[in-house]
Amino acid sequence: MRYPALARPLTLGPVVLRNRVVSAPMERNYCTPDGEMTRAYIDYLAARAEGGAALVFSEASYVRADGRGRARQAGVAEDRHIPGLAAMAAAVHEHGAKAGVELNHGGRTVRSRVSGLPPVAPSAVPCPPAGGDMPAVLGGEEVHDLVECYGKAARRCREAGVDVLSVHAAHGYLVHQFLSPLTNLRTDEFADPMRFLDLVLAAVRNAAPELCVGIRISAFEGVPGGLDAARTLELVRAARLELIDFIDVSAGNYEAAQWMVQPGEWPPGILAEHAEPYRTLGLPVGVAGRISDPQVAEEVVARGRADFVSVARALHADPRWPRRVLAGEPFRPCIACNVCIDSLHGGAPVPCSVNPDVGAPEPRRSGTARPSSRHGPSGGGVVVVGGGPAGLETARLAAGRGLKVRLLEREDSLGGRFRLAAALHCNPGHHRVLDWYAGELDRLGVEVRTGVAADAAVLASLRPDAVVLATGRAPRLPEVEGAGPPHVAEIAEWLREGGEPPEQCTIWGADQAAMAVADHIAVHGGRVQIIAARETLAPEVGPRARMLPVARLAENPAVRILLGRRVVRVGTDHLVVRGPAGREEIAAPGPVLVSQEPAPGPERPRWLPANTGTPFRLVGEAAGVPNSLGAVLRDAVSVAGAFPAEIG
Numbered sequence: 322m323r324y325p326a327l328a329r330p331l332t333l334g335p336v337v338l339r340n341r342v343v344s345a346p347m348e349r350n351y352c353t354p355d356g357e358m359t360r361a362y363i364d365y366l367a368a369r370a371e372g373g374a375a376l377v378f379s380e381a382s383y384v385r386a387d388g389r390g391r392a393r394q395a396g397v398a399e400d401r402h403i404p405g406l407a408a409m410a411a412a413v414h415e416h417g418a419k420a421g422v423e424l425n426h427g428g429r430t431v432r433s434r435v436s437g438l439p440p441v442a443p444s445a446v447p448c449p450p451a452g453g454d455m456p457a458v459l460g461g462e463e464v465h466d467l468v469e470c471y472g473k474a475a476r477r478c479r480e481a482g483v484d485v486l487s488v489h490a491a492h493g494y495l496v497h498q499f500l501s502p503l504t505n506l507r508t509d510e511f512a513d514p515m516r517f518l519d520l521v522l523a524a525v526r527n528a529a530p531e532l533c534v535g536i537r538i539s540a541f542e543g544v545p546g547g548l549d550a551a552r553t554l555e556l557v558r559a560a561r562l563e564l565i566d567f568i569d570v571s572a573g574n575y576e577a578a579q580w581m582v583q584p585g586e587w588p589p590g591i592l593a594e595h596a597e598p599y600r601t602l603g604l605p606v607g608v609a610g611r612i613s614d615p616q617v618a619e620e621v622v623a624r625g626r627a628d629f630v631s632v633a634r635a636l637h638a639d640p641r642w643p644r645r646v647l648a649g650e651p652f653r654p655c656i657a658c659n660v661c662i663d664s665l666h667g668g669a670p671v672p673c674s675v676n677p678d679v680g681a682p683e684p685r686r687s688g689t690a691r692p693s694s695r696h697g698p699s700g701g702g703v704v705v706v707g708g709g710p711a712g713l714e715t716a717r718l719a720a721g722r723g724l725k726v727r728l729l730e731r732e733d734s735l736g737g738r739f740r741l742a743a744a745l746h747c748n749p750g751h752h753r754v755l756d757w758y759a760g761e762l763d764r765l766g767v768e769v770r771t772g773v774a775a776d777a778a779v780l781a782s783l784r785p786d787a788v789v790l791a792t793g794r795a796p797r798l799p800e801v802e803g804a805g806p807p808h809v810a811e812i813a814e815w816l817r818e819g820g821e822p823p824e825q826c827t828i829w830g831a832d833q834a835a836m837a838v839a840d841h842i843a844v845h846g847g848r849v850q851i852i853a854a855r856e857t858l859a860p861e862v863g864p865r866a867r868m869l870p871v872a873r874l875a876e877n878p879a880v881r882i883l884l885g886r887r888v889v890r891v892g893t894d895h896l897v898v899r900g901p902a903g904r905e906e907i908a909a910p911g912p913v914l915v916s917q918e919p920a921p922g923p924e925r926p927r928w929l930p931a932n933t934g935t936p937f938r939l940v941g942e943a944a945g946v947p948n949s950l951g952a953v954l955r956d957a958v959s960v961a962g963a964f965p966a967e968i969g
Contacts, residue, residue: 326623334566338375342643345631346378346423356396358405370418373644381425384474387438388426392668397474406481421485428495444506472524479529491539493574535567540595543577569607570596585657590617615646654753663863677954704785709737711941711953712791718961720765731774741816788937794919803891830916831855840870850881
């Protein structure tokens, strides 16, 4: 077996896990506004159990209504939540996994406009990243009342048939707020940072004595004046450890959110070194933190740094990640783009950039594509024109439905503009998606022809039963005086040339592509200025996608950011702009790289013969879908689903 350490069973108190992979708690906005489990959410969790996870957690579930941080967060605050919990536990058990719930109260991170109630906390310390509502200070009796709420929540989980409870003492939520000197300014009995946690653990243990009980901690807060690794270990060592069966190690708080959900630039397993010291406490230890690489997961367990791995985003991307990893099979990779987490705050079901099956009120079914010979070699099958993500997913799904598929790509490599993005500094894991697609198309028998530009003659020779155009949209330069070669280049075309980053350049635009290219050039030592009419960088993506690149650009003295300025003319070494100071001339040595909305393409390209009776479909950007990986893959699911009806 390739990963023997991951495959070994593990005893956590009264339960035995079938392997060392835990589907970690991850909020998803899949519940009702009243915190009840939906059928779609139960099916989602059951899929992770069927996919091989040994223990499947739902998510951080609020123990009292004023602790609800999301509009569709799971609740364990009332008895009406029990039936949904029971259905979830039964569905998970059906596939041989244990069912877990994480008990939580948001404290100062709660927004009153979400919960409908004023937030409460140990002290009057607001949380600006979460909205900045000033929390009411909990009185002593109120704290004891909250302790009882944790116990009642544990009782509900026990009655529902849940196997494992985890008390959330991490990520800046209520228990963590009592632990931290930044948020616990009290002078009463709860000035002792351990008092609240110990009472909560006792209440949970008393309410569910036969269940497995653990805690999730942040190994450090990651902010000045907060808990560091040494102090956190000291506090946990002083906790009533006899009441618990495991410790699950994460990191960060809302002011250091990059440690809660790590960016793709950071290495997998980054928190393993911080989990290892907790093994000296005599309890099984788990660790989170970009556990997306199975070799890293195996090393974490095999080398004794942790006893199990807590995996969230990788199982969001592929619910069968554990089963596939243990069988040595390829899996759909998480690229840590953090679209899932950035989408959480909007209240809609959380999607995934690489997995189009998740994020809809009713799950889409792209499914596992399997080779088939339904369509014999004499038929023309489906011809997919364009090898970007939309074309790759369409080809994969069509082949998985038993159709003969041929894919044409005019460039020498697959991937389209996504391949170009994968070469940039802030996207080190993006290539894994393209590698996976290449393997899938090979496994499914898709005939891939690169370096072939589709035209009428090529199509006639292939005699397809259906044609799918996944050709994207053509890049364009702005209609501004002087905006043309050789001084001005469209950013994707410049990337295709594959040259070394210039010593100095101007980026004309402020979208995600402009931000990423500017960051890449600056990281490699170039002097960059960004000029755009927009007022912010990459506003179309979420805060975690922007966090590291924007910070680097802002802090780099070789980078100049000039927003709110519209370019009206391009000279050989300067730009004329209109901005806050009126009309001004700005020096622009080096190339000017433009990133702006591509031109819309024709509904039917000229080279595609008309009136042939061959159905054709547009997919992805060619169909006007926004330029995001998740959006074009979801469109591919819709398009591929129509093939059997169209082709017969």
